[in-house]
Every structure is written in structure tokens, then in C-alpha cells.
Amino acid sequence: FCSLIGRKRDAVIGRCDEDLFPTEFAAKFRRDDAYVMAKKAAFEVIEENPDPDGRMRHVQVIKKPLVKDGEILGVQGMFWDVTDKFRAEEKSRVNEERFRTVARATTDTVWDWDLVTNHVWWSEGLRSVWGYTDEQIEKTTDWWMSRLHPDDRERVLGSVRQALAGNDEHWSAEYRYQAADGSYRTILDRGLIMRDKAGQAIRMIGSELDLSDR
Numbered sequence: 001f002c003s004l005i006g007r008k009r010d011a012v013i014g015r016c017d018e019d020l021f022p023t024e025f026a027a028k029f030r031r032d033d034a035y036v037m038a039k040k041a042a043f044e045v046i047e048e049n050p051d052p053d054g055r056m057r058h059v060q061v062i063k064k065p066l067v068k069d070g071e072i073l074g075v076q077g078m079f080w081d082v083t084d085k086f087r088a089e090e091k092s093r094v095n096e097e098r099f100r101t102v103a104r105a106t107t108d109t110v111w112d113w114d115l116v117t118n119h120v121w122w123s124e125g126l127r128s129v130w131g132y133t134d135e136q137i138e139k140t141t142d143w144w145m146s147r148l149h150p151d152d153r154e155r156v157l158g159s160v161r162q163a164l165a166g167n168d169e170h171w172s173a174e175y176r177y178q179a180a181d182g183s184y185r186t187i188l189d190r191g192l193i194m195r196d197k198a199g200q201a202i203r204m205i206g207s208e209l210d211l212s213d214r
Contacts, residue, residue, distance in 0.1 A: 004049075004057070004081060025049060033075045036063050040072065046082065058086040108207040113141065113191075115164070115202050120144065129210060131180030149176035149184050156189075164201040169193055177208070185212040
């Protein structure tokens with residue numbers, strides 16, 4: 001706590017919020033304490049607090065009433081600095097939103113394959129380009145594999161397995177894919193492989209480009 005607010009221990013012991021924080025923050029902490037004491041219930045929140053340099057830090061706070069013999073004596077609490085985690089999650093959220101926006105803007109069919117759960121997300125292109133309805137689409141690789149041309153299936157699946165098992169960062173293949181009307185079209189499928197720290201493939205994001213006109 002002393003490190004976070006930039007004070008020595010002797011300057012903190014026995015002090016109140018008004019002595020340690022700007023007025024607006026001290027007032028908020030007081031309201032939180034009053035809530036805990038009035039409701040006799042725990043309180044948990046992630047809030048922004050300034051550090052000694054004036055930078056805002058995200059802090060996870062848990063407060064609960066301090067009770068002895070049925071009497072509320074005050075409030076006790078704990079907190080953790082979660083700034084790095086919060087910023088990483090926010091960055092991830094922004095990147096996901098950007099990815100979804102790009103997927104909506106392109107005429108390619110964009111896909112996102114979670115290798116851990118085997119869940120596949122498909123962009124709108126699967127409906128607008130290939131004619132499939134939401135009811136027809138299954139979010140698994142089995143559904144995708146069943147629509148590969150029989151003469152291309154073994155080659156394509158083999159190339160996917162080889163890329164995932166090795167150290168490749170990219171995968172691509174040209175093959176015939178079945179549309180909702182039963183016809184086959186030639187596509188170029190490209191994917192980016194994401195791996196964990198151990199090198200294990202955990203996610204793959206890519207797009208299908210219809211080459212039929214070519």
C-alpha cells in the first residue's frame with residue numbers, strides 16, 4: 001500500500017482517506033465504506049486510483065464489515081494492482097473488435113478456429129458468398145471438412161495437420177469447396193497459426209478467397 005501511494009509507513013498509520021488521497025477519491029472511499037457498514041455485506045469493485053506520479057492505476061478492491069460480537073466496528077479490506085491485466089484485456093478487446101469489423105468489411109469468408117475447443121467462428125461471407133443459412137452452419141471443423149471436395153480432402157487435411165504439428169506460422173491451400181446449392185468452387189484458403197509459449201498451436205485465423213472466376 002505504501003509503495004502504491006508513495007508514502008512511508010509512518011506517514012500512513014493512523015491516517016484517514018482525506019489525508020492520503022485527493023478529495024474526490026477520499027469521498028468515494030467513504031461512500032463505499034458507508035455502503036458496506038449499512039448493508040453489512042461485502043463490496044468488490046475495480047476502480048481507478050492515482051499513483052504517486054499522478055498516473056491512474058486500476059485496483060481491484062474488496063471491502064467487508066469488521067464485526068465483533070455482532071457489532072460493526074468498521075471496515076476491513078484488501079486490494080490488488082491489476083493495471084497490467086486490465087490494460088492487456090482492454091487491448092485484447094479492442095483487437096477483437098477490430099478483427100470483427102474487418103471481417104464484416106471484406107468480401108472474403110473470414111474464419112477463426114479455436115484449436116482448444118474446436119469452435120469455429122465464421123464471418124458473414126459464409127452466408128453472402130456461399131449461400132448458407134445460420135441453421136445450416138455448424139461451428140466445428142467437422143462441418144468444414146464435410147464440404148471439402150472428396151478428391152481434395154486428404155491433401156488439404158494433411159497440409160493442415162503438418163502445419164499445426166510443426167513450427168509454421170502460416171498455412172495455405174487451394175481446393176474445391178461446396179456451396180449451399182451443392183456446387184463446388186475453387187478457393188484459396190490462408191491461415192495464421194497462433195501458438196502458446198510451448199509452441200503448441202492454440203488458434204488459427206484465416207480467410208477463404210473464391211477463385212472460381214479466375
